Amino acid sequence: DAGITQSPRHKVTETGTPVTLRCHQTENHRYMYWYRQDPGHGLRLIHYSYGVKDTDKGEVSDGYSVSRSKTEDFLLTLESATSSQTSVYFCAISEFWKSSYEQYFGPGTRLTVT
Amino acid sequence: AQSVTQLGSHVSVSEGALVLLRCNYSSSVPPYLFWYVQYPNQGLQLLLKYTSAATLVKGINGFEAEFKKSETSFHLTKPSAHMSDAAEYFCAVTLNTGTASKLTFGTGTRLQVTL
Numbered sequence: 001d002a003g004i005t006q007s008p009r010h011k012v013t014e015t016g017t018p019v020t021l022r023c024h025q026t027e028n029h030r031y032m033y034w035y036r037q038d039p040g041h042g043l044r045l046i047h048y049s050y051g052v053k054d055t056d057k058g059e060v061s062d063g064y065s066v067s068r069s070k071t072e073d074f075l076l077t078l079e080s081a082t083s084s085q086t087s088v089y090f091c092a093i094s095e096f097w098k099s100s101y102e103q104y105f106g107p108g109t110r111l112t113v114t
Numbered sequence: 115a116q117s118v119t120q121l122g123s124h125v126s127v128s129e130g131a132l133v134l135l136r137c138n139y140s141s142s143v144p145p146y147l148f149w150y151v152q153y154p155n156q157g158l159q160l161l162l163k164y165t166s167a168a169t170l171v172k173g174i175n176g177f178e179a180e181f182k183k184s185e186t187s188f189h190l191t192k193p194s195a196h197m198s199d200a201a202e203y204f205c206a207v208t209l210n211t212g213t214a215s216k217l218t219f220g221t222g223t224r225l226q227v228t229l
Contacts, residue, residue, distance in 0.1 A: 004157075031215070040123075042204055042219035043158075058216065090157060094215050100146055100165040101208075101215040105157035 003027045004106035006091050012112045019078040021109050023091030031094035032074040034066060036087040043090065049074055081113045116141040116207045120220035128228055133192040135223045137205035147188045148206045149179055164188060200227045
């Protein structure tokens with residue numbers, strides 16, 4: 001257990017509304033990530049952070065923004081939600097262990113955009 | 115750029131039978147490879163990883179994987195399946211672990227275990 005929580009765990013929202021998902025970690029990890037999981041696609045990286053206020057885009061960043069004002073919190077925002085953003089969103093952290101970094105995942109947030 | 119291909123989106127085995135889940139990777143430099151397991155409505159749990167220290171890697175729950183450079187493969191095996199192994203399994207690759215280790219995942223293989 002890497003001390004990762006995600007909130008909310010489930011959310012239903014309407015098209016065009018803004019949505020913010022929160023990832024919170026308790027162990028001071030430097031690197032944090034947001035992925036989305038869709039059937040037939042596995043997990044795809046949306047954005048990641050390598051420190052407070054340091055973020056970068058991943059593979060599927062269009063329509064998403066992130067912020068990290070504190071080490072422990074990494075926020076994912078959908079400025080105007082669309083039905084194509086219905087997905088399960090996972091947050092992850094990296095921890096160095098036995099010669100390499102490993103990623104540990106939170107429990108996920110299931111987002112439905114109607 | 116790196117990529118991962120998992121052959122077979124669904125695999126069904128009998129309890130006690132051998133489990134073999136296939137993963138092939140594409141990478142221009144020596145990769146770091148991972149297998150994750152996801153139980154229903156849960157996050158991903160790391161099963162094992164390859165970081166060039168040894169080609170045969172043992173993980174949790176009796177799983178192991180062998181890195182074969184000549185075949186660009188990292189297949190996951192378990193000698194005897196248990197009902198509790200039913201889950202979805204993901205292979206993932208990254209090229210560097212010195213900084214942010216961005217993972218590229220395969221599309222997953224759902225393992226069904228029958229009596």
